[in-house]
Amino acid sequence: MEQDQYLRYDRQIRLPNFGEAAQIRLLNARVLVIGAGGLGCSALQYLAAAGVGSIGLVDYDVVTISNLHRQVLYTTSDLGKKKVYAAMQRLLAMNPDIQIIPFDTRFHPTNGCTLAARYDVLLDCTDDFETRYLIDDVASLLGLPVVYGALHQFEGHVAVFHDAAHGKTPISYRDIFPEIPENNVVASCSDNGVLGVLPGVIGVFQAAEAIKLITGVGETLSGKLWTIDVRTMLTATFDITPDPSNVNQGSSLQGLKSRINFKNVSCKDDATAALLVDVRESYESSERPLPNSIQIPLHRLHELVQRIPRDRSLLLYCNSGQRSKLAALILQQEFGFKRVQVLADSIDSIS
Amino acid sequence: MELQLHTFGRISEITGQSILAVQACSDVSAVREWLEATYPLIRKVPYQVAVNRKIVKENVQLHPNDELAVLPPFAGG
Numbered sequence: 001m002e003q004d005q006y007l008r009y010d011r012q013i014r015l016p017n018f019g020e021a022a023q024i025r026l027l028n029a030r031v032l033v034i035g036a037g038g039l040g041c042s043a044l045q046y047l048a049a050a051g052v053g054s055i056g057l058v059d060y061d062v063v064t065i066s067n068l069h070r071q072v073l074y075t076t077s078d079l080g081k082k083k084v085y086a087a088m089q090r091l092l093a094m095n096p097d098i099q100i101i102p103f104d105t106r107f108h109p110t111n112g113c114t115l116a117a118r119y120d121v122l123l124d125c126t127d128d129f130e131t132r133y134l135i136d137d138v139a140s141l142l143g144l145p146v147v148y149g150a151l152h153q154f155e156g157h158v159a160v161f162h163d164a165a166h167g168k169t170p171i172s173y174r175d176i177f178p179e180i181p182e183n184n185v186v187a188s189c190s191d192n193g194v195l196g197v198l199p200g201v202i203g204v205f206q207a208a209e210a211i212k213l214i215t216g217v218g219e220t221l222s223g224k225l226w227t228i229d230v231r232t233m234l235t236a237t238f239d240i241t242p243d244p245s246n247v248n249q250g251s252s253l254q255g256l257k258s259r260i261n262f263k264n265v266s267c268k269d270d271a272t273a274a275l276l277v278d279v280r281e282s283y284e285s286s287e288r289p290l291p292n293s294i295q296i297p298l299h300r301l302h303e304l305v306q307r308i309p310r311d312r313s314l315l316l317y318c319n320s321g322q323r324s325k326l327a328a329l330i331l332q333q334e335f336g337f338k339r340v341q342v343l344a345d346s347i348d349s350i351s
Numbered sequence: 352m353e354l355q356l357h358t359f360g361r362i363s364e365i366t367g368q369s370i371l372a373v374q375a376c377s378d379v380s381a382v383r384e385w386l387e388a389t390y391p392l393i394r395k396v397p398y399q400v401a402v403n404r405k406i407v408k409e410n411v412q413l414h415p416n417d418e419l420a421v422l423p424p425f426a427g428g
Contacts, residue, residue: 039428127428151427152360176406177424181397186361186426194427225406225422227359229369236357238420239405 001027005097009051015217022215023051027098029214032056032116034107034135035125036083038194039149041073042203043123043210048091048098050211055091056119058103059083070196082282085295092307099309101294104282107131112138118292121210124148125203133180136161136173145213145222148173149206152186154195154231156202159240160209163222171223175243198230274315274341277308279327284319298323305335313339356382356419365392373419380410382419398423 001020006013009023031052033040036059047055063071063078063086071083078086084102091100103115107126116122116138124135124146132150139146145163149156164170205226212218225238276293279301296304298318308314314337316324324342331337356371363369376382379400387394399406401420402413413419 035428037428125428127426129424129426132426149428150425152423152425153427155360155425157425176399176422177397179397181424182395186396186424192427199428227422229359232369236404236420238401238422241406241408243408245408 005051008095008097012050017217018215022217025215026051026211027053029121030054030056030119031121031123031210031214032058032119033123033125034058034131035123035127036061036071036073036087037067037125037127038070038151038196038199039125039203039206040123041071041087042200043125043149043207044073044087044091044203045094046204046207047123047210048095048100050207051095051098052210052214054099054101056101056103056115057084057087058105058107058115059087060104060106070194070199072200085282088307096306100307101292104295107134109134113142116144117142119144121213122146123206123210124150125206127151129180129186132173140170140172140174143170146173147206147209147213149199149202151194151198151202153192154198155227155229156198158202158205158209158221158226159224160213160220160222163213163220165213165216168222169242171240171242172246174246175240176225178243178245178247195230201228201230274339275309275312276343277314277316277324277327278318279316279323280318296327298327301327301330305331308337310337313341315341315343317343352377352413352415354382354413354415354417354419356386356421358421359423360425361396361423362393362398362421365390365396376413378410378412379407382413386421396423 012018013020013023029052031047033044033055036057061083063074063081063083065079068074073087073090082104084104088100088102112134122135122139122144124132126132135146139162143164146161148159148161161172162170209220212220223240225240228235278293278295279298281297316328318324321342328340328342331340354373356373358366358369373382373385376385399422401422402411403418
């Protein structure tokens with residue numbers, strides 16, 4: 001750890017059973033936050049502040065005015081902006097010591113495994129059942145722990161699923177609710193209303209569970225469902241047991257694989273692999289960003305250059321190779337980047 | 352035997368209260384039947400029942416002072 005890191009994280013390093021070792025685990029950790037709404041905004045602030053070294057952020061939505069009473073990373077001047085970029089800006093202002101990787105896309109069956117496979121922990125901060133079940137299935141397939149948070153008006157849930165550390169039996173969301181509910185049975189925040197502080201409370205607890213999973217400090221809600229009603233402040237913790245009808249257990253794994261398109265799954269982590277730098281304009285690259293990539297449009301290169309890590313080799317790309325060649329020249333000659341390459345082929349060949 | 356049943360989320364909306372008194376139910380199946388007969392809208396909600404803070408999938412016999420909870424899924428985020 002560097003001197004300014006000792007200072008920045010001093011108050012948690014001082015904690016009993018935490019120390020430098022736990023801080024280093026956080027700095028080396030990769031967490032994927034799926035959903036940058038109420039839960040995501042809350043959890044992200046504390047994950048970033050705590051020094052989680054690499055935070056991926058998946059969301060396809062833009063900031064609207066009805067988000068602002070609870071999605072506290074965004075300001076009125078962010079209205080109309082993509083949430084992942086507005087969030088990245090705020091989080092890097094809070095803590096430039098970490099890497100934020102925005103994925104301006106929906107977490108869906110064609111990209112879910114690819115996105116998740118590069119991370120150590122997933123945070124389910126979504127607001128629809130389809131994505132929640134997909135996250136559960138992807139995590140089951142890849143064996144990745146999920147910190148789940150969910151809301152209903154004044155009430156919230158927190159749980160940890162698929163945590164197999166220390167010989168634990170991994171429990172999944174499908175062990176509580178085996179099948180996805182029909183549409184309209186349980187409405188979302190936009191239909192049903194939600195108290196602004198509730199995602200704040202739940203997201204903060206999700207961040208706490210993620211930090212405990214990563215550092216090994218304390219005991220997580222693995223295999224338990226925690227509930228709160230902020231009208232009464234009544235809380236309860238329920239034990240979850242494996243459900244024999246859970247489709248993700250044992251022999252049904254094949255069925256799971258057929259439900260998830262995982263032709264692009266890469267479970268191997270390669271920290272030394274080049275970081276992909278997409279220098280196209282955001283409107284060109286909004287469909288499906290590649291994992292392990294950052295978006296730095298050429299015309300904003302000077303403004304955003306501090307987001308490009310200097311300790312990674314870079315692979316720049318655009319549509320034809322022209323803009324990435326120019327960007328590579330600027331990075332090498334003006335900013336002194338050493339390991340810069342340009343992807344010669346068009347983007348279509350690697351997506 | 353009267354048992355207390357705590358409801359959550361959509362279930363509380365349907366019942367109009369968060370604690371119900373359940374009469375004459377000897378097991379979890381009987382509780383489910385009573386709930387769905389008294390509040391037919393609940394049939395559409397994929398809820399789970401917890402006995403003494405443990406989510407149970409099988410039919411469990413109930414005893415005096417058992418604490419029951421009815422848990423629906425939450426979507427919001």
